[in-house]
Amino acid sequence: MVRPTTFFQWVEFLLQQYGSLFLRGTGITLLVAITGTVLGFLLGLLVAIVRTIPVSRKDPWYKRIPLKIAQFLLGMYIEVFRGTPMMVQAMIIYYGAMQYLDLRMPVLVAAVVIVSINTGAYMAEIIRGGIISVDKGQKEAAYAMGLTHWQSMTGVVLPQAVRNIMPSIGNEFVVNIKDSSVLNVISVGELFFMSKSAAGTYLRYFEVFFITGCIYLVLTISITRILRLVEKKMDGKNHYTIYGSQSDSKSSITVADKEEA
Numbered sequence: 001m002v003r004p005t006t007f008f009q010w011v012e013f014l015l016q017q018y019g020s021l022f023l024r025g026t027g028i029t030l031l032v033a034i035t036g037t038v039l040g041f042l043l044g045l046l047v048a049i050v051r052t053i054p055v056s057r058k059d060p061w062y063k064r065i066p067l068k069i070a071q072f073l074l075g076m077y078i079e080v081f082r083g084t085p086m087m088v089q090a091m092i093i094y095y096g097a098m099q100y101l102d103l104r105m106p107v108l109v110a111a112v113v114i115v116s117i118n119t120g121a122y123m124a125e126i127i128r129g130g131i132i133s134v135d136k137g138q139k140e141a142a143y144a145m146g147l148t149h150w151q152s153m154t155g156v157v158l159p160q161a162v163r164n165i166m167p168s169i170g171n172e173f174v175v176n177i178k179d180s181s182v183l184n185v186i187s188v189g190e191l192f193f194m195s196k197s198a199a200g201t202y203l204r205y206f207e208v209f210f211i212t213g214c215i216y217l218v219l220t221i222s223i224t225r226i227l228r229l230v231e232k233k234m235d236g237k238n239h240y241t242i243y244g245s246q247s248d249s250k251s252s253i254t255v256a257d258k259e260e261a
Contacts, residue, residue: 010207018198018208025194026215032111032183032190033176039112040119040176041127041169045158047074047120048127053149074124081121087182090114094186111188115176126168130161163234170227174220191215 004010015022051071055064081089094110097103105113134157142152162169181192191212199208 007207010204011211014198014202014204014207014211018194021194021198022191022211022215025189025191026219028108028188029177029180029190030219032108032115032180032188033173035112036115036119036180037169037173037176039116040172041123043116043120044123044125044127047078047124048131049150049153050074051124051128052131052153078121078124081118082125085182086114086118086179087185089118090183090186093117107183107186107188110186111180111183111190114183115180119172119176122172123169126165126172127161130165130168131157133164134160163231166227166231166234170224170231173227174223177219177223178216 004013050067051074053067053071055067055071057064059067090110093114094105094107097105097110131153138156138160139152142156147155180188180190183190184193184196187193195208195212199205
């Protein structure tokens with residue numbers, strides 16, 4: 001076997017030798033990022049809804065006090081997980097569960113749990129911001145119709161809030177793809193971990209991590225483009241007619257004239 005001498009020869013050689021390793025690491029990275037983002041979104045959604053439940057002094061104490069306690073604890077959860085690095089969280093959760101709970105989680109399960117909890121803290125604030133951005137009149141109208149807080153959220157506010165925060169959700173997804181690399185501290189076989197294994201054999205760190213950087217770049221650019229298409233799909237058609245409006249009346253007259261002709 002002829003030993004590579006140039007940069008591109010090394011890149012080609014490493015792809016031939018460790019292509020399957022890169023693919024396996026990429027698959028695990030995507031699995032952790034997608035699962036963690038989805039679960040984190042659901043967790044953040046629940047936290048945001050609870051934190052936006054209005055609390056009044058007129059409410060009975062058995063509703064007001066537990067709700068205040070829940071909102072305080074959820075606020076602390078957000079502050080703690082937004083204020084500490086994911087790498088530190090991974091070490092505490094994985095090794096803490098092993099040391100104090102005698103719970104040996106599979107590393108892939110631990111990775112999803114860590115990313116989900118971390119993402120949930122960020123998503124909670126993102127979704128809360130989206131909820132606040134919706135006109136208050138719509139929420140008041142929903143309450144006036146007799147809808148509960150949960151019903152008004154799921155039926156009126158959240159559909160609009162989710163569309164408003166789609167760019168932020170996409171950004172969080174992209175961040176999770178990149179930040180999954182810190183999970184190598186608990187030996188998760190994601191892309192960065194596999195790259196270190198490949199680089200250590202021939203000590204070609206520059207070439208290996210050049211390949212790794214290109215893979216991350218392809219993943220993030222592809223995800224960004226897909227999410228932009230989803231945003232456009234959610235926006236609907238550029239031209240539409242509101243039922244009962246003047247445009248609707250004019251179009252009806254035009255159709256009738258054509259039929260008579």
